[in-house]
Amino acid sequence: MKALRFVAEGVPQVDELPTPQIAADEVLIAARSVGVCHSDIELLEGRYIIPFHYPLIPGHEWSGEVMATGEAVTRFTKGDRVVGECVIGDDHFGFSISGAAAELFIAKESWLHRLPDEVTWTNGALVEPFSVAYYALMRIGNVNASDTLVVLGAGPIGLAVCAGAVALGARTIVVEPSAHRREKALALGAHRAVAPDELDELLAGLTGGTGASVVVEATGRPDVMAQALEIAGFKARIGYIGIDVGREAPAKLGLIQSKELTITGSIGSPGVWPETLRFMAQTGIDLSSLVTQRYPIDEATEALAAAQRPAETIKAHIELTATL
Template identity: 70%
Template structure:
């Protein structure tokens, strides 16, 4: 029988816990109880995000307290349901949103980097048939990318889009824009990430030193219809204004708070630019899941390392100690 069957849920579980600042550890904890309006989820695939490192280092954007279980990019299987829960039953495959009112799942409240965790039905969405648990663990970063494109007005086959930065979210933008039909050019210094961009159907993936030549050879040489800034580097954020065409659109999705860089702000007016900023993926998960199911996008090239829960600390550091070799690490639990 499935490990998620209610009768077979054991009394203790393993979890990746941030015991204190800079102190991650795989620990054994009691499986949490659920209330009448809650569900217990058996984790299946949990992605490691740079925000998890910020949490570990004590500098996340909202208040939190240690100890804390991270994990906000996840897929799982319903193990138990509270007596008032009618939307889900044990065995349902689900994914879940991570911003819940004032709380951030995996940051201010315990997350999914454990064998089992508690959730509420209103956070959850069924994982469509045909999407693997690994794909489910990529829904959250993809939803962030998809939301940025929707806020920017969308793209189609008439557009050329330049994506600045090929981290996981930049690569998700690449995949989404390509699936929408846009001619997609990715700018990224790391060769492995440029290769991943091509695997996700970018038309070109170039080093930053090459982008001016690409723009010059783009037909009218006036710039891209849409520029998505996904690096979070202030200098690159400023550069986006220079690469976009007259009456073009710039979408800021890379996050930086506090650093500064000179920018030619007059280009906003002189080019009549439309500029959007986005954070997270509010109110767009059902649409995101339909998009993934209908396009049959394969995002699994993003996952460059897979670890069991016993090796979760190694997974945590993989992408950030060796960014030249890693894009996205996943912690995977058997079903």
């Protein structure tokens, strides 16, 4: 079978490997769609938040089809469509242990969830990033049609937040300097998508000067994180989902008190995968427009290269068709 491997720092290659052998509690899965994430690039560059060792197979955003099951597996059978969580105890699937960027790979039964029939392979491989957005929205709480919600940043997670907020009924505004990404936000149902210098005037007109009732910060830039406090209205809720560690920017922290703001931070999507899958199936959310490039496994290194060109790439996917 073919697999994308990081064999050393900065050295990705597609290799021919033996078919994995499953243990009693394991499932052999044929990958169908695998997304490339910015954290995969960080892994290739030799940096990740927990220890890891080369060589390894990346791939933590995926959908796949069950090919075989171990004798102790009871919830799945050959032909089932599945997705899987990527943080399992101390292990990170696709990081500290090899992942899904292969024609065939192994996962534990306990990591897996059945992919609803309504959710395509492509959308299945977007469950992981959407679950991060969904978790943030749930932590913010009670997002609904009464809200004017501003998403700061239209990367994959910001666009997923946009789709989720629209599905919840919120009047959703996306702020993003890239015209290409603003178009994607509008296609996902955003009420408006504007450049950063257009936000204040638009928000004043839409809210009568009261400000946003919900702000979701999805850039991870400290200056934008500080801006969230300023565009939030009285008693607004702010959710910080963009990641930054160590950088600084001036912020008017007194606004937290004077506006009686409620602020939440979120990372990952612990415990919400079943809810996320039901939400995607029942709302019919289609995130496939976020996939701007698709590659076969033979061209997986080109998918990595595309992911490093954010001006043209939102999400690159590796698509596979292998069977036993």
